[in-house]
Amino acid sequence: MHEMSLAESILEIVEDTARKQGFARVKEVRLEIGALSGVEIEALSFCMDVVLNGSVAEGARVELERVPGTGWCMQCGVSVALDALYDPCPRCGGYQVQATGGTEMRVKDLLVE
């Protein structure tokens, strides 16, 4: 959706941390992106390359960890796997499923030197 904006926010988090912790170079950035977060992984990855250029993390490897989506099926009363917001419950086929996990977008950690 707005992957460039997300990439900018990621860079900001990285640079804030660099200032606070005083490291000069970031070699790897690990991100956690939920399957239901609406983020297009390909687009984010492209934007990250553009945004990191000229920064403390120029050339850093960007590891994107996909967190699977989960939802609560109101009919079955159980937690089920969910690939997309509009997918039915894999058990009962109903659509009374509320997304509960896999919506996160987080910077997990950095490998720095």
Place this chain on the structure above:
Amino acid sequence: MCTVCGCGQGETRIEGHDHEHPHDHAHPHAHEHGHDHAHEHAHEHTHADGVTHSHPHPHSHGHEHAHVHEHSHTGHEHGHDHLHDDSAAHEHGHDTLHATGAPHDHMHYHQHTGDLHYGLGPAHAHAPGLSQERMVRIEQDILGKNNAYADGNRKHFAEHGIFAVNLVSSPGSGKTTLLVKTIEMLKGQAPVAVVEGDQQTSHDADRIRATGAPAIQVNTGKGCHLDAHMVGHALERLTLPDDSLLMIENVGNLVCPAAFDLGEAHKVVILSVTEGEDKPLKYPDMFNAADLMILNKVDLLPYLNFDVAKCVEYAHRVNPKLEVMQLSATSGAGMEEWLGWLMAGLGQAKSARQQNVDLLRKRIAELEAKLANSQG
């Protein structure tokens, strides 16, 4: 391009890179990029070949820089940002390998000259065997800054008994007409103020102001959504009385505004029956983020092949808890239900504020009693 979102990408950023770049890329690429992203507004690049160029760049950051970036919200100034200046510079040179994330630590390829440069970049400052590598745990939400601003707005709303709703839809769904009608019908019942988000023009805010309600236009430039920081600034300029209704009309866009919490009580998605009934499936994030869907322009249903039941079913697939109302801002049909919903929300916001005031008063009384006792 705006940094709030990627929408304008390719417009101002790549072709719009019109400040002069005298460097010819014969340089041994030690690129000391002097900007540290503390966002001075004019920065300098000094390349190792001695070429220095400085460029001022008004930028409209959606993310924090709270202290520095007042302008994007006040003066409607919408420039682009440092990264793009910078990466555009790379565009002329060694972008190819950087963009693919190839291990360019050890090599730079220059399109202009065809040269390969080894071992000249800043990445080679370290001596072998002396690596200081370590892991730094971050665990931060990427939208954390926006969310922090949103929490600030929410607190402000709670303290003042303001019921804030964030109206989202595609362009042309009738948001502004609905707002105008809502304000007219609520006259004398509740104070209403409006924050209008559009990329350009103040047409919508003008329409709102014509009703007598205060309105602030936020132009996002190339940005595709309002963020909590922009709304915070708009609030500073809107003098909202306590216990009032704040309607935030987001930029017409069924995608991006879904992810940005503005501190509102509810997102309300407006879908008009002149659009496709499958929009909830096509744009699930927005319908999932909303608490209420308004099906607008229902007066046109006799002329259309819009299947209301199907649309509602699709919406509930994406969000089983979504409330649905059908109305026509033009004919007035269904407006009462919508106004009732707004007034109920406002009533809750009011009584929450009142409870808070009562608690504070009680606390003051307790402290005064305590003080009187100790003065004895």
